[in-house]
Amino acid sequence: MSTLAAVELSQVTKRFGEEVTAVEAIDLEVGDGEFFSLLGPSGCGKTTTLRMIAGLEFPTEGSIRIFGEEMGIRPPNKRPVNTVFQSYALFPHMTVFDNVAFGLQMSGVDGAEIDRRVNEAIDLVQLGGMATRSPKQLSGGQQQRVALARALVNRPKVLLLDEPLGALDLKLRQAMQLELKDIQQEVGISFVYVTHDQQEALTMSDRIGVMSLGKLLQVGTPEEIYESPATRFVADFIGETNFIDGEVVAPGEVRIASGDTVRARTHSPPGSKVTLALRPEKLQIHASADGIPADRCRLKGRIHRRIYYGDVHYYEVEVGPSLIDVMVGNRPGLQIWSEGTEVVIDFHPEAAEALTE
């Protein structure tokens, strides 16, 4: 393990032409051996950031270092990184073997060594016996593995992955997520993984950087990002969230639009306008306030609608002028609330994050 950051971006900005700023003043450090995800909606600049690390684009301002080495305008073939492209970008006129061997051939590795390493890489991604096939003869999942082998065979210091699972169907995607994570631990190098799929980012990453409109909004572990989102955008983008506007009335206390005052996580001084973020799965529904422990917050409401998803029930509960979503896991003996029923919602104050932006 090196103490140097595998990838270090400081004040990296990328502008296309006069008007378009794709990436704005990003500071970022990816540790050695870390699985780091850049997460955000399409057009947020995450792919541009990845391409700048790969050398396929050059930053307009700022610097990119890989293990302390300044990359500047060094071309992609001179960087110790390899990329798994979104559409795999497998060479259609070459066999699987030649695709995987390409990087080694280009860097002048001798023939016997190429044979050995290519076969090793093909085995690593469980494609033994497919070496002589053409990419066209492979399924999407198999093509994805070839793309992975083609990059890993070069033993890059950092592997860059641009939405590598985007084209796969759900079941395969979930299986590949776990496999990718296993492979990353096996090879022990840093992965920088670009995705718009929050669930993918949460399950695979050591840390996540959430991006929007060219800016890096928050960097943290999956737990930090999910449990303590820094902004409304982060809370909204990752998982489901109820947003309730309110005002801080006393330290740690927020009055919401319904007139109720609840305790929440906030350091804002009294008088500040905040938005309470409440995850639907952290709320509970009761017939009355009786029996709810005193340390929990409660809100009176009325069931507006019940939506059945199979694994969960979603309730839309009217609380004053707001509709609050509550998620209840499906299990035997579960009480079903019918529409129009007067209920009480309760939650732990720790579950209510007061956001200022």
Place this chain on the structure above:
Amino acid sequence: MTQLAEHETVEVSPELEHKAEREKARRGFFTALPSFLYLIFFFAIPLLVVFVFSFASRSRTGRPLLEDWNLDSWSNILDPLVAGIAWRSLWLAVINTALCLLIGYPFAYWIATRRRVATRNLLLVLVLIPFWSNFLVRTYAWRTLLDADGLITRFGEATGLWGQLLFTIPAVFIGLLYGYLPFMVLPLYAAIERIDWSLVEAARDLYASGSDAFRRVTLPLSRPGIVAGSILVFIPSLGAYVTPDILGGARATLLGNYIVSQFGAARNWPFGAALSSTILAVMLIATIYYFRSGARTL
């Protein structure tokens, strides 16, 4: 209800499907019929007539006689004079094809890599503009340029680089290159424009230098364009008649001119017919071979 459904599926499948297939084939045949008839009457039958004439005999004045069928014309095909002309035509066509490829490829690449679609379309229109005027007229324009007091000749003499080019082999090359370059550029453009540039990026990412990426990825992927463009240039170059006739003069007799002379001044239709048939057969075989070898690696 379920019984009915079962009943239906059994009835639908084999026979009705066959009938529908036949119906579809028949409809397709009728839509193709006009061009089919046109090609039969104005291409296949005349070709057959040419082939038949190659076995005809001649009167003393050279008039073709459709009697006394013989193989005389065919036995003259390998005459040294003809072989010399064929050889000259062949290397002229090969070199012209190579020149068109050499000049056309960078140009097509440049057009295909313009970012804006409007720019690309404009450039393509510019490539096609020469077709708006007659080929013969354009070739005569070259004659004026290459003639003794033509602009190009005067420039060559002023700089001491060349003299009069008209009625020389270089003049024929200039004319052929000018005439057939668009036929090379257009298929090349179509092939290069289709290339997925992320493949080139992938090559660069895998330690290929710019020229390695071109050699290993861009060039093989533009192969369909190279094959199509080469065929489109090579075939008419081999049979070129107008350009060598107008710009090459007597010194540059090529197959096309030679065949024309057999039907004209030499009054030897059977030999002209035999020669035409031979060239057609050779080109057909060469084209099929070229397409096959190209298609394998696509």
